[in-house]
Amino acid sequence: MISVQGLTKTYGGFRAVDDVSFVAAPGRVTGFLGPNGAGKSTTMRMMTGLTVPTSGRATIGGHAYRDIPNPGRHVGVLLDASAQHAGRTGREVLALGAGVLDLPRSRVDEMLETVSLTRQEARRRVKDYSLGMRQRLGIAHALLGDPEVLVLDEPANGLDPAGIHWMRTLLTDYARRGGTVLLSSHLLHEVEVIADDLVVIGQGRIVAQGTKTELLQSTGTVVRAVDDAALERALAEAGISSVASPDGARRTEAEARQVGEAAAHHGVVLLELRAADGAGLEELFLTLTSQTQREGAAA
Template sequence: MITAENLTKKYGAKAVVDDVSFTALPGRITGFLGPNGAGKSTTMRMLCGLAAPTSGSSTVLGVPFHALDNPGRDVGMLLDASAQHPGRTGRETLAISAHLMGLPASRADELLEVVGLTTREGASRVRGYSLGMRQRLGIASALLGDPDVLILDEPSNGLDPAGIRWMRELLTSFAARGGTVLLSSHLLLEIEAVADDLVIIGQGRILAQGSAADLLATKGTQVESLDNAELGRALTTAGFEVTTTPTGLTTSATVEEVGRLALAAAIAVTDLRPSANAGLEELFFSMTAQHGREDVSA
């Protein structure tokens, strides 16, 4: 479990993270979203003990990060895939980390295989890696200690479609085994595909949080009939909001209420269903439209 309580980070008079509180639960993937400059990376750095909060606190597995005896065995982190020594080989990078965690060097070979880096690639120096290979190596580092928590910032950046699909399966299986995942990404479709919970941040403040199902749910009803105009008038007269669509109507009334009104008005209904859920992209932009980066050209 990850818990942030009233986290605030100021640089001078400017608060880049402002009173942020949320919880990422075991067995679930929490998508952490926001436009550039929203405070996501700073928040994640505070969770991992890489930045001290101005005020507020956070815990991982019930204790502050700095109180963990062997953090790499408990928390796997990928905050910057480029932060790897370019002169070391991929295997050396993992073997050194394994040694620091008290793990055998053979663990490096196991993780190279897990993330799909070949023996030859593992023996190559990191300076020659593509962005996608660096991401895979960073993910291997995060998984090295067999942690209970993953904190990942843009882990799919640079991965090809097959790599993105692999990442999705890796994260869902990790959570299914009871692991906690905090995942930040600009790939909204990928977040929508895997996230159980969402935390949306803008200009350092939480804009929305909750289960993905609840946040993406759209209330109301979609209906088509043989006389949409008359059905619309009946719904409006009954006090419901009504919007005309290319094929029918959407309304704030429930499915049952629409059905009863249509029956009373003797209007044949050809399609009647709850409104489809909103997409994450729609939710994201509606939440963050006023919280993006300022236009630096102005």
């Protein structure tokens, strides 16, 4: 189990992570989501002892990562698939890892087979690998010590559709066997398919967390107006964030009465005002992080 309690990281006057708390439970895949710069990678680096928190604590199996003896036997980590020695072969990378973890060399062959890297590919230098091959090698390294916990940052980046399907099966099977998976990814559809629980972060703070079922059930309000720009201004002045839908409506987490009162106060004529249907993960993500999207949610 991963437990994060009040985790905070500041750089000078900038607070990259602000009082983040959540739990990733055994036997479940937890999706860790947020826009670029939201604090996901910094949080994961603090969990795995690579960045020292300003305050708060992260534990894995009840211990800080740096206090776990031979941590690779307990925690598999993949934070950057490109952070591998480019001059070594794939087999050499895994063999060195096996030596550090005091594992038999046979484990290297097992992992190469698990991630579908052929003998010929294993003999190639990492600098000649595609990004997808580096991801497979990084996953093999994370699984090398047969850990109980996986911490993965963008593991599907660079994988083709068949590779993504393979990873989906790998992670769901791992969780079914009792493993804990914390997965950060921009591929929201894949997270929606495999995640049991969701943690959404924006501007360094948790904006939503819970089971996938809880978060994707019907919440909020759908509203449509004659003048969408006027509606957006009216909602913003009332402190209500909203996201434009492709069909021209707007979705907000506010109650219908609040939305109606804000529109009436500014004389905005409404065409539709109703409780929202169950949202997909992409729609939920855009709604929750609308104030932190670099491109703007309406785009």
